[in-house]
Amino acid sequence: xxxxxxxxxxxxxxxxxxxxxILAGTPEAAPNYSKTNHxxxxxxxxxxxxxxxxxxxxxxxxxxxPDGYFRTWVERYHVSEWDQENPKVDSPxxxxxxxxxxxxxxxxxxxxxxxxxxxxDSPCTQVCPVGATFVSPDGVVLVDKTxxxxxxxxxxxxxxxxxxxxPKTDTAEKCTLCYHRITKGLTTACCxxxxxxxxxxxxxxxxxxxxxxFIRTHSVHxxxxxxxxxxxxxxNELDGSVR
Amino acid sequence: MNTFFxxxxxxxxxxxxxxxxxxxxxxxxxxxVPKSFGQYGHYRGNALAELATKPVNFAGHQAxxxxxxxxxxxxxxxxxxxxxxxxxHGPLAxxxxxxxxxxxxxxxxAVLCVKCHEANAxxxxxxxxxxxxxxxxxxxxxxxxxxxxxxIGAGGGK
Numbered sequence: 574x575x576x577x578x579x580x581x582x583x584x585x586x587x588x589x590x591x592x593x594x595i596l597a598g599t600p601e602a603a604p605n606y607s608k609t610n611h612x613x614x615x616x617x618x619x620x621x622x623x624x625x626x627x628x629x630x631x632x633x634x635x636x637x638x639p640d641g642y643f644r645t646w647v648e649r650y651h652v653s654e655w656d657q658e659n660p661k662v663d664s665p666x667x668x669x670x671x672x673x674x675x676x677x678x679x680x681x682x683x684x685x686x687x688x689x690x691x692x693x694d695s696p697c698t699q700v701c702p703v704g705a706t707f708v709s710p711d712g713v714v715l716v717d718k719t720x721x722x723x724x725x726x727x728x729x730x731x732x733x734x735x736x737x738x739x740p741k742t743d744t745a746e747k748c749t750l751c752y753h754r755i756t757k758g759l760t761t762a763c764c765x766x767x768x769x770x771x772x773x774x775x776x777x778x779x780x781x782x783x784x785x786x787f788i789r790t791h792s793v794h795x796x797x798x799x800x801x802x803x804x805x806x807x808x809n810e811l812d813g814s815v816r
Numbered sequence: 817m818n819t820f821f822x823x824x825x826x827x828x829x830x831x832x833x834x835x836x837x838x839x840x841x842x843x844x845x846x847x848x849v850p851k852s853f854g855q856y857g858h859y860r861g862n863a864l865a866e867l868a869t870k871p872v873n874f875a876g877h878q879a880x881x882x883x884x885x886x887x888x889x890x891x892x893x894x895x896x897x898x899x900x901x902x903x904x905h906g907p908l909a910x911x912x913x914x915x916x917x918x919x920x921x922x923x924x925x926a927v928l929c930v931k932c933h934e935a936n937a938x939x940x941x942x943x944x945x946x947x948x949x950x951x952x953x954x955x956x957x958x959x960x961x962x963x964x965x966x967x968i969g970a971g972g973g974k
Contacts, residue, residue: 608856608864623939625932627903634907635873649938675937682938707859717863753870762874762907768899768932769943 606756611711612778613750614805615764616787617686619812621771624649624684628763628772629669635751635762642737643667644748645688645763652814653680660814685808685815686772688763689714689735689748690796693803697727697736697747706745712777712805713752718744732800750774777805874902875912883915887964894965895944904928904963925958 576584624647632638632645647668651661665672668684675682691714698706698714705720706727716727721744728736728745739746751761759765760774775784784807787793794811795804808815855861880901881888891897902908904923911918935945946952952959960968 620940623932623943624936627931631874631902631907651938671931671934672936672938674935682936684938704853704859707857707863709864710856715863715867717860717866719866720860720863749867752864752867754872754874754876756868757872759872759874759876765874765876765900766903768896768903770898 606758608710610778611755611776612805613712613755614691614775614777614784614807615688615750615761616773616775616784616793616807616809618771618773618809619683619685620810621769622647622684622686623769623771624668624672625768626668626671627766627768628686629667631762631766632748633669635754636749638746639740641666642739642746644735644746645686647672647684647686649675649682649684650812650814651676651680651682652812657814660816662816681812683812685811686763687733687735687796688806689731689750690733690802690804690806691748691750693805695802696730696732696800700726700730702726709752713750713755714747715749715752716745716747718742718746721745732797732802733804775805775807872909873907875907875909877901879912880908890964895967896964923963924956925961925963926956929957929961929963 626647628645629643629647632643636644638644645667646664648662648664649668649672651663661676663672668686672684691708691712693708693712695708695714698708701707702724703720703722705718705722706714706716708714723738723743723745725738725745728738731747736745736747738744751759751763754761755774761772764772764774773784776782777784787809788807791809793807793809795807796811796815797804850860850862852861852863853859856864877900884901887901891899905920908918908920911920930946930948933944933946933948935947939945957963
């Protein structure tokens with residue numbers, strides 16, 4: 574490549590501006606936590622989920638989620654022998670108090686915990702008119718509640734139904750992947766309280782995280798891949814009937 | 817030159833209006849847009865730190881094991897080895913911060929154990945499940961099972 578002195582002089586100021594932006598990403602709130610070194614997601618090992626509702630209760634206690642609203646919830650699927658397209662789904666009170674006995678009509682029954690998929694290309698952040706919701710540099714979809722107008726665009730945009738309007742603050746609310754915990758080196762409240770290890774926090778930028786080996790060796794799926802949202806909640810052995 | 821600007825007064829006024837508008841816009845923008853807006857992207861950069869400073873309620877099993885190493889030792893080889901403390905005992909960060917004045921509640925095994933172990937067709941087949949009504953004749957689970965290492969006969973039961 575031939576670069577004349579004139580062109581180099583033109584390039585330098587723009588490089589300086591770019592470098593300023595890179596440096597702007599480095600100041601950290603929490604000590605020893607670098608936003609640029611993480612890319613958070615979660616693994617949900619479905620064959621381990623027992624539908625106890627511990628995650629739902631833990632989330633509510635950790636994050637003061639109002640009654641009747643859920644940042645995470647557990648669904649129970651019942652698929653009759655052949656009718657894969659029409660599963661019966663129930664989630665009494667989000668599975669917070671566990672599940673009544675499953676209907677024994679043949680077919681299969683299983684639990685599917687749900688939460689924000691922390692999409693890399695999230696539809697909910699794209700529709701926010703004021704920049705109140707965003708994907709953080711470490712890959713967590715968050716809401717700035719001091720900036721949120723409560724317009725509900727994002728609630729409608731989420732293909733997974735993971736957002737709601739908090740009736741007390743009248744602003745959008747959702748799973749933060751326990752941002753206040755993972756930045757302190759702890760795991761999320763739902764992962765901490767899951768008794769079977771069905772939920773595991775995963776750092777996709779950490780090459781030593783067991784998620785990489787797991788994804789290589791298991792049938793792992795995300796919800797609604799056809800929406801191209803870049804979902805980062807990985808489900809092991811996800812049944813095709815799950816929507 | 818004179819002929820060129822002779823009828824241009826309205827244009828200067830128009831330019832003045834635009835300049836005033838632009839200055840007003842820049843001043844208002846400077847005042848109203850938070851300093852950290854745009855630090856990482858099209859949002860308030862300080863929002864990240866604000867979200868991160870929220871206090872935790874679940875202390876995490878590492879905090880529990882720092883003091884309760886005897887329980888960790890008991891759990892280590894049992895069936896509940898990978899069940900974190902707060903999965904049963906609930907959020908106890910306040911206890912971890914101030915063990916003397918905040919003490920955890922005593923758990924009721926009759927209520928707690930069935931949350932996981934009550935039989936349900938949707939649970940994985942390999943997971944140990946009981947129909948609690950038939951299983952223990954109304955006895956509390958911890959009459960026979962030791963919760964930190966629940967298998968009977970493997971040195972875990974009572």
